Amino acid sequence: MSGKIQKTGKTTRKPDARVARTHDSLGDALIALMHEKPFDSITVQEVLDRAAVGRSTFYAHFRDKDDLFLSDVEHFFELVSTMLTRRHDTSNRVAPVRELFTHIADARKFYAALVASGKVHDVMDLGQGCLARGIEARLLELARARAMNAMHRAALAHSLAGALFSMLSWWIDHAMQPSPAEMDKIYHQMVWAGVGT
Numbered sequence: 001m002s003g004k005i006q007k008t009g010k011t012t013r014k015p016d017a018r019v020a021r022t023h024d025s026l027g028d029a030l031i032a033l034m035h036e037k038p039f040d041s042i043t044v045q046e047v048l049d050r051a052a053v054g055r056s057t058f059y060a061h062f063r064d065k066d067d068l069f070l071s072d073v074e075h076f077f078e079l080v081s082t083m084l085t086r087r088h089d090t091s092n093r094v095a096p097v098r099e100l101f102t103h104i105a106d107a108r109k110f111y112a113a114l115v116a117s118g119k120v121h122d123v124m125d126l127g128q129g130c131l132a133r134g135i136e137a138r139l140l141e142l143a144r145a146r147a148m149n150a151m152h153r154a155a156l157a158h159s160l161a162g163a164l165f166s167m168l169s170w171w172i173d174h175a176m177q178p179s180p181a182e183m184d185k186i187y188h189q190m191v192w193a194g195v196g197t
Contacts (some may be wrong), residue, residue, distance in 0.1 A: 019061075022051075022053055022057060022061070023061065023071075025051040025052070026047060026048075026051045026053055026058065026061075026062070026068055027068065027071075027072040027075075028051070029047045029048075029050035029051035029053075030042070030047050030065065030068055030069060030072065031072070031110065032050060033046055033047065033050060034110065034113045034114075034117065035109060035110060035113060038113075038116060038117060039065075039069075039113070039116075039117030039118075039119060040117070042065060043065075044058065044064065044065055047065060069119065070122065070126065073122075073123050073126050073127070074126055077126055077127045077130035077131065078130055078134075080096060080099070080100055080103075080127075080130070080134070081095075081130045081131050081133060081134025081135075082134055082137075083096040083099060084096055084138055085134075085137065085138065085141065092142055092144060092188070092192065093138075093184070093188055094139060094142070094145075094160060094188070094191055095134065095135055095138070095161075095164055095187070097164065097167075097180070097183055097184035097187045097188070098180045098181050098183070098184035099180075100168070100180075101168065101171065101176075101183050101184070102180040104168065104172070104176075105176050105180065108176075111172070124165050124168075124169075127165060128161045128162060128164075128165045129161075131161040131164060131165070132157050132158045132160075132161035132162075133157070135156075135157040135160050135161055136154055136157035139153050139156070140153070144192070144195065145195055156194075160191060160194075163187070164187060167183065167186070171183055
């Protein structure tokens with residue numbers, strides 16, 4: 001994951017720069033430690049020492065290291081889910097499949113640490129929820145899907161997010177082949193075959 005942390009759903013205000021930097025430091029420290037040792041053996045104190053953040057500051061924002069980890073993951077997937085909109089992408093893509101798969105390929109060691117930690121299912125569940133919301137919003141932006149009624153669009157977005165994470169699991173199990181670009185193409189062919197024109 002990116003190491004960028006932000007609680008989502010708790011507040012609609014952006015955190016101030018100092019809080020964001022603290023969250024980034026804590027998230028980066030935890031991710032770095034996960035590259036070095038099993039998640040269960042990492043202590044909050046090790047995270048604090050690595051991030052140079054005080055204990056009271058940590059507990060003002062997070063309950064424990066699991067809360068920190070899931071906050072970091074959630075923020076990463078929120079960024080992924082809104083990437084196409086933020087970039088003003090003019091394609092008919094509903095999700096940045098190529099970019100997500102490329103990131104996963106570049107983070108193979110971290111993915112292995114996730115599997116070893118037993119956290120991979122939590123990560124996939126969080127990701128699927130975030131991507132479902134992002135796909136639903138993206139469908140509203142696209143002329144090909146804008147006319148759908150809201151219930152149909154929400155159900156479709158949920159299904160498409162599930163399909164995306166199913167494809168991601170398959171792709172990881174098949175040595176990350178074919179390329180992320182090809183997986184993006186396959187995914188969106190499936191999307192538009194199902195949605196119609």
